[in-house]
Amino acid sequence: MDKPRQSTRKNRQRVYIAAGIGAAVVITVAMLALEPAVPTVEGAAIWTDSVRRGPMVRSVRGVGTLTPEHIRIIPAQAAGRVEQIHLRPGVTVEAGTPLVRLSNPELELQLMESERQLRTAESELLNLRSSLQTQILNQEGVIATVQSQYNEAIRQAKTNEELTARGLIAPNEASRGKDQVVELETRLDIEKKRLALLHSTVETQIGAQQSQVRQLGAIVAHRRGLIDAMDVRAASGGMLSRLDLEAGQWVNPGTELARIVEPGRLKAVLRISDTQMRDVVIGQRAFIDTRNDTIEGTVVRIDPASQGGTIGVDVAFDSDMPASARPDMSVDGVVEIDRLQNVLHVSRPNHGSTGQTIGLWVLSKDGREAERVQVRLGQTSVNFVEIVSGLNQGDVVILSDMQQYDSSDRVRIRN
Numbered sequence: 001m002d003k004p005r006q007s008t009r010k011n012r013q014r015v016y017i018a019a020g021i022g023a024a025v026v027i028t029v030a031m032l033a034l035e036p037a038v039p040t041v042e043g044a045a046i047w048t049d050s051v052r053r054g055p056m057v058r059s060v061r062g063v064g065t066l067t068p069e070h071i072r073i074i075p076a077q078a079a080g081r082v083e084q085i086h087l088r089p090g091v092t093v094e095a096g097t098p099l100v101r102l103s104n105p106e107l108e109l110q111l112m113e114s115e116r117q118l119r120t121a122e123s124e125l126l127n128l129r130s131s132l133q134t135q136i137l138n139q140e141g142v143i144a145t146v147q148s149q150y151n152e153a154i155r156q157a158k159t160n161e162e163l164t165a166r167g168l169i170a171p172n173e174a175s176r177g178k179d180q181v182v183e184l185e186t187r188l189d190i191e192k193k194r195l196a197l198l199h200s201t202v203e204t205q206i207g208a209q210q211s212q213v214r215q216l217g218a219i220v221a222h223r224r225g226l227i228d229a230m231d232v233r234a235a236s237g238g239m240l241s242r243l244d245l246e247a248g249q250w251v252n253p254g255t256e257l258a259r260i261v262e263p264g265r266l267k268a269v270l271r272i273s274d275t276q277m278r279d280v281v282i283g284q285r286a287f288i289d290t291r292n293d294t295i296e297g298t299v300v301r302i303d304p305a306s307q308g309g310t311i312g313v314d315v316a317f318d319s320d321m322p323a324s325a326r327p328d329m330s331v332d333g334v335v336e337i338d339r340l341q342n343v344l345h346v347s348r349p350n351h352g353s354t355g356q357t358i359g360l361w362v363l364s365k366d367g368r369e370a371e372r373v374q375v376r377l378g379q380t381s382v383n384f385v386e387i388v389s390g391l392n393q394g395d396v397v398i399l400s401d402m403q404q405y406d407s408s409d410r411v412r413i414r415n
Contacts, residue, residue: 039415046413053393055340056386058336060275060276062335063333064270069262072260076252083247087099087101095234096233096385101232113229132201139191150181238261240259267300273314286315300314313335343386347399348382352385357374357376359374361402361411363395367415369411376390
């Protein structure tokens with residue numbers, strides 16, 4: 001009687017086990033078939049913009065400073081010690097306004113020595129002129145004496161010829177008279193050549209001494225100028241923008257003593273990333289933001305080389321500077337490259353460049369979900385980017401960073 005009951009109980013256990021295994025298989029298959037849970041994004045944490053069609057301004061941005069167009073740097077002409085500082089930066093000066101007083105006793109000693117050498121050279125020049133004039137006068141006197149002797153010898157020779165013809169003197173005596181005439185004629189010619197030689201060397205000797213006098217005079221003038229430069233004055237009118245000296249400080253030649261700028265004539269010097277400089281050219285419009293005003297200007301110069309990954313761009317202003325503008329003021333600048341007409345564009349996302357295809361999240365009509373689509377970008381600007389394909393006018397896209405959701409193609413927006 002007990003054996004049939006045990007068989008029935010075992011069959012029931014087998015059925016229960018089989019049913020449990022089947023249920024587990026069904027649940028496992030169902031779970032595998034379910035899609036991953038859609039991640040949720042806080043609506044207040046995202047930045048969105050609508051795709052629109054119309055004109056788009058291409059521009060690049062850079063940071064820089066306002067720099068005076070005309071800067072006059074006053075360097076130290078000679079080494080010296082700062083004795084007195086008359087003015088400090090920030091004041092307006094005129095040409096000739098005293099700025100700093102330097103001193104250098106060694107320069108004064110050098111000037112005195114140069115002046116002594118100049119006086120000596122001038123005295124030697126006077127002595128040389130006198131000596132050469134005396135030599136010329138002496139030589140002219142010698143020529144006059146020989147000329148007189150020569151004339152007397154000619155008269156004596158004629159007399160001897162007449163006496164010889166009458167037989168009153170011997171022929172040898174007449175011959176000696178003729179020889180004396182020839183000798184004196186030769187001496188007279190030699191003395192005249194000596195005088196000509198003296199005249200020809202006068203200019204050379206005096207010229208050499210005059211050159212030495214001029215050279216010493218230039219040295220004296222230079223050293224006197226260095227002494228005068230110890231009293232540093234403004235070379236032109238303007239605003240004293242820099243004078244970083246202290247009393248007692250020793251400065252070397254070439255050290256910048258002061259800097260004077262022309263007020264109201266400022267330019268902006270921007271540093272723009274060299275990767276954005278491809279389309280920047282001279283003559284383009286630029287807008288400079290001083291945080292208080294926006295000033296319109298024109299690109300007038302571009303540095304030929306890159307420094308630290310940026311290139312310098314000078315912007316000159318077309319109108320008067322606002323009162324808030326100051327030299328060395330930090331500014332932001334935007335250079336307008338081009339204006340595209342009737343193009344599809346949107347605010348520039350935080351990634352992507354010209355010609356790239358990137359993933360952007362597009363909001364649904366009700367704004368409760370966003371789906372990632374592939375978008376091809378066109379021309380880029382500081383604030384906007386052209387849309388070539390992937391989006392339509394009116395689409396609302398998420399522009400903030402969504403990299404943490406790259407594993408999903410759809411997200412839920414929680415408002």
